[in-house]
Amino acid sequence: MTPSRAAGCAALALLVGCDLDLIELPSLPSLPTVPSRPSLPTVPSWPTVPALPSGRSVHLALGVPTDASSQDELVLVKPQYVVSYNRFRNDPNWVAWRLTAADLGTVGRTQRTFSPDPQLPDGVYRVHHRDYAGSGYDHGHLCPSAERTATFDDNAATFLTTNIVPQRHAINAGAWESLERWSVEKAREGWDLFIVAGGRWDPSCATDSSPLGAVPGDACPSVGRSPDPARRVAIPISTWKVIVLVPRGHGLDAVTAGTPVVAVEMPNEAGSGHDWERYAVSVDELEARTGYDFLNLVAGAVQQRIEAAAWRGGDVAR
Secondary structure (H helix, E strand, O other), X not given: OOHHHHHXXXXXXXXXXXXXXXXXXXXOOOOOOOOOOOOOOOOOOOOOOOOOOOOOOHHHOOOOOEOXXXXXXXXXXXXXXXXXXXXXXXXXXXXXXEEOHHHOOOOOOOOOOOEOOOOOOOOOOOOOHHHHOOOOOEEEEOOOHHHOOOOHHHHHHOOEHHHEEEEOHHHHOOHHHHHHHHHHHHHHHOEEEEEXXXXXXXXXXXXXXXXXXXXXXXXXXXXXXXXXXXXXXXXXXXXXEEEEEEEOOXXXXXXXXXXXXEEEEEEOOOOOOOOHHHHEOOHHHHHHHHOOEOOXXXXXXXXXXXXXXXXXXXXXXX
16 A cells, blocks of 8 residues: 555544544446455454444444545445445445344345435435336345344335445346345354445546546436436446454454455346356455555555455355
8 A cells, every 4th residue: 555545544544433424535447357365264262342432433443445536425424334425426436334143133124115315415416216217227235135134224224325326136136145145144153244335337437537526427327217417327337345254243453364355346237147256356456446445444464465365265164
């Protein structure tokens, strides 16, 4: 990481500790192959650790994903997850959340449709469920309904349109869902998972072309009922996810060079299958593709190790 990027990460880490519900933050760039990852450990036992200081979002305990520009990011902090929302593309740049066994209960799917997010400020278009109608794309959850089943409110929060991107059904109900199920299994087995997920868009959908940001033009693939690009939703060319697994009740303190890490990028197209592992990449590779710096609160030497290799199958046994 360059000194200037490191300084930027440090400044953002301070922002994580603040109490604001809405803050303006930091944008994006194509699909190659996979490196290689060692076999993974059992859940180690760690001493108890104090809770995060009051006001800090636990969902960002390993860092705030950062890129080179901030004009296209609104950060919305919720009890269930944190969203970086792109008000020009009308999509989340990323959503970050912690998944634990305590987030899993008996509440089923609470909503039949998705709702506009009341937390968005005035002047920002609020996407409606009907904006996806007839598009051929699913309302693709980033923080999934199945990972927020402890209470009605937790599950309902996943049905906000700031938590979805247009996603082909083949990927949404295929490999993407398979990885969601795997994550739930790991939480039930005694791991806490720190997850960040988002999309990557075609260069025609760039929103950082001016100092104040810009609405993508007509060349950007999008869904919506309006001809106005400012009221349409840009379609990502892929969706990605980074998952870090630590022993239950822990966070940054338990991240070591042997910590299990999964990173994937899945093309947003038909014929993707159900095997999520075929889309594994290293975190370093995902950073190069998306322009984001992930896990920037993890100690430098450890971060370098866990970001260098891609998941190569196997399982995380207790």
